[in-house]
Amino acid sequence: MNGKLAKVLILEDDVWFAETLVEVMASEYEVKVTSDPEKIFAVVDAWRPDVLLADVILGAKNLFVLLNEMQSYVDTRKLPVVILSSVAGQISRNDVAEFNVKKVLDKATITPEILRETLCEIVEALRKPAAKIREKARVQ
16 A cells, blocks of 8 residues: 555445445545456456455345355455445354454445545554554664
C-alpha cells in the first residue's frame, strides 16, 4: 500500500447495491467490482486487492464454497474478507474466522460510516506490520 489507496474488491451480484458501495468508497479506496465468483481468482491475480468485500449468496454458488477454495492458494489465503449480506444474522464470526473473515455486516443495517470504519480498521491493521518492518530496518 505504501501511501497508495488500498484496493477493495467487491463480490456482489446486486448491481445497484454494488454501485452504491463503489460510490461510498471511491474517494478513499481503489474499488473494483465483480459479480461472478468464478472470476475472482483472475481478478485477484491481476489486481491484487487488499480487502475482499463479499455477499454470501452469489447465484448458484455461495461465498463459503469460494472461501474454502481461497484457503488452498497462498495468494488468497490471507486476503482479509468482510461479509456484507442480508443473512449476516445467521453467520457466526467464529464459524468463518478460519477463512480470514474480519467482519460480518448486515446489508439491512449497514451505513456508509460503518463500512468506512470497518475498512479503515482492516487497512490500518495491514499497514502496521509493514511499518514495524520499516522501523526495525531503521534501528539496525
